[in-house]
Amino acid sequence: MIFCQTIKELNQHLETFKGETVGFVPTMGAFHDGHLDLIKRAKKKSQKVVVSIFVNPTQFTNNKDFEMYPRTIEEDIKKLKFSSVDILFCPSVQEIYNSSISIESILKKEAISLPTLFSEGEGAFRPGHFEGVYMVLYRLFSIIRPNIVFFGEKDFQQTLLVKHLIKTTFRKIFLEVVPTVRLESGLAYSSRNTHLSSVGLKKSKVLFQSLQSIKSAFMNGEKKTISLIQKAEGVLKQELLVEKIEYIEIRDPQSFALKKEVEIGDIVLISVFFEGVRLIDNFVIGK
Numbered sequence: 001m002i003f004c005q006t007i008k009e010l011n012q013h014l015e016t017f018k019g020e021t022v023g024f025v026p027t028m029g030a031f032h033d034g035h036l037d038l039i040k041r042a043k044k045k046s047q048k049v050v051v052s053i054f055v056n057p058t059q060f061t062n063n064k065d066f067e068m069y070p071r072t073i074e075e076d077i078k079k080l081k082f083s084s085v086d087i088l089f090c091p092s093v094q095e096i097y098n099s100s101i102s103i104e105s106i107l108k109k110e111a112i113s114l115p116t117l118f119s120e121g122e123g124a125f126r127p128g129h130f131e132g133v134y135m136v137l138y139r140l141f142s143i144i145r146p147n148i149v150f151f152g153e154k155d156f157q158q159t160l161l162v163k164h165l166i167k168t169t170f171r172k173i174f175l176e177v178v179p180t181v182r183l184e185s186g187l188a189y190s191s192r193n194t195h196l197s198s199v200g201l202k203k204s205k206v207l208f209q210s211l212q213s214i215k216s217a218f219m220n221g222e223k224k225t226i227s228l229i230q231k232a233e234g235v236l237k238q239e240l241l242v243e244k245i246e247y248i249e250i251r252d253p254q255s256f257a258l259k260k261e262v263e264i265g266d267i268v269l270i271s272v273f274f275e276g277v278r279l280i281d282n283f284v285i286g287k
């Protein structure tokens, strides 16, 4: 595995991949089984695999969260040892954002044409988050010029943003969305899980259980969003470690519009503060 920190170095290696399918997995590091699954898929579907680790400052709503984000580069490199990744790209903030391309002007246009994706759902609670994600992906896609990009369904709204970015700017890139990898308890793997205590980790299964309660109520004929959400809230409120339910929403998976009546294929999205940690999850109804 080649380790690069600069675009210049990266380009030299990318040159040698000409004619081969390049799969790209962007990450913020602190690898868990979800990341490793994305990388495995990338290896299956492409001849060369580039993974990036970049804790992107522009997508954090507050500085403390950015500073607290787990950074475990040495362990991450160890985890990649047997993964057949070709390039691990770990650029500095300067390397990514010192560019002649003014992403801000592109972003302004997008924020107008994409109000729902930027400011609803996760965007309503993390102002500026998706603008930051958009900026970093714009830069990373321009630098790496991959054929296929791999993203987790765990960050569902992000996958819609990537679809949009591909449609408007990177038409030749193919997007592969990878299903969420979960612990036995049902909790989705997340770098933020490292902030949970061992008791918290066990009890966090309530998150998955709340999603399951929506699934079974729907299967039993309940179609009204309000009633389905109340079921999930009821499950969550029984667990003392749930400090706050930030949102539970049911949306159309293509338009991202909120649904009043639920159909198969709609997506349930949830964000909860649990033991001081913000956990997000989702599932598709009827899957």
Ligand code: AMP
Binding pocket: 026, 027, 028, 029, 033, 034, 035, 037, 038, 150, 151, 152, 153, 154, 155, 178, 179, 180, 181, 182, 188, 189, 190, 191
């Ligand atoms: P992050 O390092 O959190 O930015 O995540 C990098 C990529 O891994 C994103 O495409 C995420 O959606 C994906 N990812 C995060 N958690 C999981 C998971 N539990 N299962 C599958 N993919 C995941």
